[in-house]
Amino acid sequence: TQLLEQSPQFLSIQEGENLTVYCNSSSVFSSLQWYRQEPGEGPVLLVTVVTGGEVKKLKRLTFQFGDARKDSSLHITAAQPGDTGLYLCAGARNRDDKIIFGKGTRLHILP
Amino acid sequence: SQTIHQWPATLVQPVGSPLSLECTVEGTSNPNLYWYRQAAGRGLQLLFYSVGIGQISSEVPQNLSASRPQDRQFILSSKKLLLSDSGFYLCAWSRTGRFYGYTFGSGTRLTVV
Numbered sequence: 001t002q003l004l005e006q007s008p009q010f011l012s013i014q015e016g017e018n019l020t021v022y023c024n025s026s027s028v029f030s031s032l033q034w035y036r037q038e039p040g041e042g043p044v045l046l047v048t049v050v051t052g053g054e055v056k057k058l059k060r061l062t063f064q065f066g067d068a069r070k071d072s073s074l075h076i077t078a079a080q081p082g083d084t085g086l087y088l089c090a091g092a093r094n095r096d097d098k099i100i101f102g103k104g105t106r107l108h109i110l111p
Numbered sequence: 112s113q114t115i116h117q118w119p120a121t122l123v124q125p126v127g128s129p130l131s132l133e134c135t136v137e138g139t140s141n142p143n144l145y146w147y148r149q150a151a152g153r154g155l156q157l158l159f160y161s162v163g164i165g166q167i168s169s170e171v172p173q174n175l176s177a178s179r180p181q182d183r184q185f186i187l188s189s190k191k192l193l194l195s196d197s198g199f200y201l202c203a204w205s206r207t208g209r210f211y212g213y214t215f216g217s218g219t220r221l222t223v224v
Contacts, residue, residue, distance in 0.1 A: 035213075040217075041217055042117075042216050042218050043201075044215070045214065048211055088154070088155070090155075090212075098157060099213070101154050104154060
């Protein structure tokens with residue numbers, strides 16, 4: 001059973017376009033993280049959200065945690081080729097618990 | 112600042128041979144340590160985690176084992192590799208207490224032939 005569903009699985013768009021990827025679950029999480037992974041490297045933490053409805057911005061990336069803390073979205077404005085990579089969401093159900101990963105969204109930005 | 116080192120970066124091993132992957136963390140004490148395996152299209156699978164020296168929890172019954180001989184050292188081992196052990200292995204650490212996310216090593220690509 002996959003507790004965190006990410007959509008879409010693959011996304012290929014032109015440079016300069018906007019996009020949103022989603023992370024959904026039927027479970028409530030105490031915190032949720034987004035990571036970006038490039039080929040042959042480990043995932044790198046982008047953001048952690050902990051409060052329902054929380055919105056965090058990281059340059060052109062906007063992360064939102066759902067009000068019920070069951071889902072999250074990542075919006076990228078004016079995508080750049082450097083945004084290409086695998087985006088993973090991961091959730092912790094308790095404050096000290098190990099986290100659960102989604103399978104990721106593979107994003108490719110065409111120059 | 113904290114850093115995590117994982118080696119080797121790539122490894123090709125024959126079936127039935129032993130395995131030892133090492134991970135060390137610098138700049139912090141008493142970290143939580145994790146071993147993950149990442150297969151294409153299957154996301155990250157937690158293999159082992161440790162909250163202290165000598166304390167190992169296994170998530171998936173398998174051909175692998177883990178040890179934590181020192182506070183900031185985590186080792187993944189196998190006595191006899193199987194073809195199905197091939198994959199991308201990632202070590203990670205997190206702070207104890209309130210969870211802020213993981214810091215991952217750069218990974219080891221293991222190919223069993």
